Amino acid sequence: MLKPDILALPKPIAYTDPVLLIGSCFSEHISERLGKHKFRVLSNPHGILFNPLSVAQSLDGYLDNKLYCREELFYMNELWNSWDHHTRFSNIDVEKALEGINQSQGEAAAFIKKTSWVIVTLGSAFQYYLTEGQRPVANNHRAPAQWFEKKLLGTKEIIDALSETLKKLFKINPEAQVLFTISPVRHIRDGVIDNNRSKARLIEAVHTLCENFGQAHYFPAYELVIDILRDYRFYDIDFVHPNYLATQFVWEEFMGACIDPSAKSIMQQVLEINTARHHRPRFPNTEAHKKFKAEYLKKIQQLQQQYPYLDMGEELGYFS
DSSP states (O other): OOOOOOOOOSSOBOTTOOEEEEESHHHHHHHHHHHHTTOOEEEOTTOOOOSHHHHHHHHHHHHTTOOOOGGGEEEETTEEEETTSOGGGOBSSHHHHHHHHHHHHHHHHHHHTTOSEEEEEEOOSEEEEETTTOOEESOOTTOOGGGEEEEEOOHHHHHHHHHHHHHHHHHHOTTOEEEEEEOOOOOGGGOHHHHHHHHHHHHHHHHHHHHHOTTEEEOOHHHIIIIIIOSGGGBOTTSSSBOHHHHHHHHHHHHHHHBOGGGHHHHHHHHHHHHHHTOOOSOTTSHHHHHHHHHHHHHHHHHHHHOTTOOOHHHHHHHO
């Protein structure tokens, strides 16, 4: 199988590296796998974001220690919502909605200042603005279509916004590295032609950023799915989202290019424990199952003793 030239990261991601992931739902596939292997991750503190301006605005908010106030939320469909956040932050109680948003903001603000990696996955160059006031929005919360104006961002506009964010990030956290990816999810609602125009602008913008910033890098998740797999059998039934085979293929390439080789053996041991953790026994009170749990408890204790930075608290609780 022909593959693109994937450049290995000059300083690959290690187990001791905190990793902040932000962007489209494809970033959640990567964060889920990193989390399953017990890397220190913080995933999408705003919820899923698709466009680069929303990503830049969110990162700026963490770097500026931004907290939201009640006036920045709006009430619709019996819920309090934020135009900057995913609906997972919406709530029937305004104070609870605000509390959830600001708790996530505070966690992200602390995390980004010490993170080793920020992985940014961009999904679409289309940005929605409220017709009244031209406020950019990250999520439309199923509001009426006439409330919004849709614009295809220019390549320079994307580069300028993310450049300012990267400058701020590297000033506050000089050791941080950034890894850009483009989501292979097809935004078919934009139409096939406009989806390709959108992806092309993101790709050009990201490569320009990587040329301009030595701490910015690119991983070709988009190219691996679109140009290497390039077959609808690697997509879900909607022909839009990559399926398990596709995401697993990308994950394996990601491990090869982006993960420190010394972490591979630890990852294998952690995955074995994680798989055992989710095994559903038919007869949990048998001596055989008790022995099974005791064996894995010993494995976890040995692993934590050898690698004290691993957080295996949940697994310890289960097998104890």
